[in-house]
Amino acid sequence: MSYLFTHIRVVGALLVREMATRFGSKPGGYIWALLDPAAHIFLLTLVFGAIARSPALGTSFALFFATGYIAFQFYQAMSSYLNSAVRANRALLSYPNVAPIDTVVARFVLQLGTTSLVAFIVLGAIIATMRVETSLHWPLILEAVAMACVFGLGIAMVNCVLFLKYPLYEQVFGIVNRPLFLISGVFFLPDSIPDPYRDLVLINPLVHIIMGFRKGFYPEYRAIGLDMNYLYGIAFLTLFAGMLVFTLSRKTLRNE
Template identity: 70%
Template structure:
């Protein structure tokens, strides 16, 4: 119990340090955390309103793109922030009480809280401004957000090790990870993709998470092909493998 308490105190201290380093003492850092995703949603809305009469689902372009982009960010922003957790806190690992996993856990909590705050503000503003606000269903929204963050955590754990062991892997990962935004269902509904391409798209677990997230905003959305058991299995297997790899490489991460 004392060991757990020590790690909890270390994580709390690291969390405060990460908040100060990321956002600083001025409100500008928090504002940018909101402006960046809001700008993406605005640009997508403007672009697609110029070429389509209505979004693929519902009547609101901002809501459609926001539900896709925000759901995606629970994975994407998490992975991006966790990838450099150990490297950014390398000097602190000289203290025996600070373990490599503490740096990852602290960043996980900070990023999850940040993305959740962004989601509430952006989606809340859009919903309030709609003429007929949707009736929200919280279980699918929370489920998609949590599973997406778990997948991001698993990938982040793997990347902290692989980036150190194999520098080329970092370049390959960035190349492979970049087009995920285009093929995860942010701009379209996988239901509308013809066979056999729909089945290929549905191999991407992020597609299922975005579909699930949207069912919390659109009660008429049937989400054909949605399989959350597949998304759960993929996310938790990734987390399990990431934890094994990270634990086995703790000495390497501390001494690298």
């Protein structure tokens, strides 16, 4: 029990430190966290609104792209921010009460809170300004968010170790991870892709995350190919692999 309280206190202290480091003492840092996704969504809305008559779902380009972008960000922002959790706090690991996992947990809590707040404000603003009433299905939305966070956490825990041990892997991962934004369904609906290419697209678990998230905003969306059992399997298998690699590499994380 005393270990648990120590762990909570350490995570709390790291959380405060991460907030100060990431956002600074001025409100401008928090405002930028909101403006960045809002600017991306606004740009996508302008570009696609100029070349298409209507979005693939509903009548609002802004809502369509926001549901894709925000869902993707729950994975992307989580994994990219947690990747360097141990490396960025290396000096603190010399203290025996600070464990490598504490740095990951602190960043996980901060990123989850940040992305959730941004999603609430951006999507709320879009829905509030829409002329059409929107019916939200919260269980589907929260389920997709949870799986995105679990998957991102698993990937990040693996990368925390491999980035330290194999610098080349970090470069390769960056190259492979970069096009995911384009092929995960942010701009399009996988339903519209003909076979057999649709089956290839559906191998990507992020596609299922975005489909599930969008289904919570569009009751009429059939989401053909959505397989939550597949998503659960991939997400928790990745998390298990991450926890295993992270646990077996505790000495490496402290001393590398």
